[in-house]
Amino acid sequence: MSLVRNERIKLTANLLNTVAAATLVTGVVGPNIALSYGLPGPGGGWAVLLITLVWLLVGSAIHYLARYVLKGLVP
Secondary structure, eight states, X not given: OHHHHHHHHXXXXXXXXXXXXXXXXXXXXXXXXXXXXXXXXOOSHHHHHHHHHHHHHHHHHHXXXXXXXXXXXXX
16 A cells, blocks of 8 residues: 555655746746747846745755655555
8 A cells, every 4th residue: 555655645745846847947047038038028127036945945845745755655
C-alpha cells in the first residue's frame, strides 16, 4: 500500500513542480521578452519588474509546495 501512496505523492509533486515552471516561464520570461522586442505587454520598466517579482514569488511558492508534498513519502 505504501508503494502506491508514494507514487501518488511523487506524481502530485511532479505536477506541482511543472505548474511552477510554467508559471515562471509565463510570468517572468514572457513579459521580459515582450519588453525587449517592443511587443504589446506591460508598459514600462517598473511594471515589468513588479509583474516579474509577483510571478517569481508565485512560482517559487508552488515549487516549495511540491517539496512540502514530498515530505509525505514513507520509507
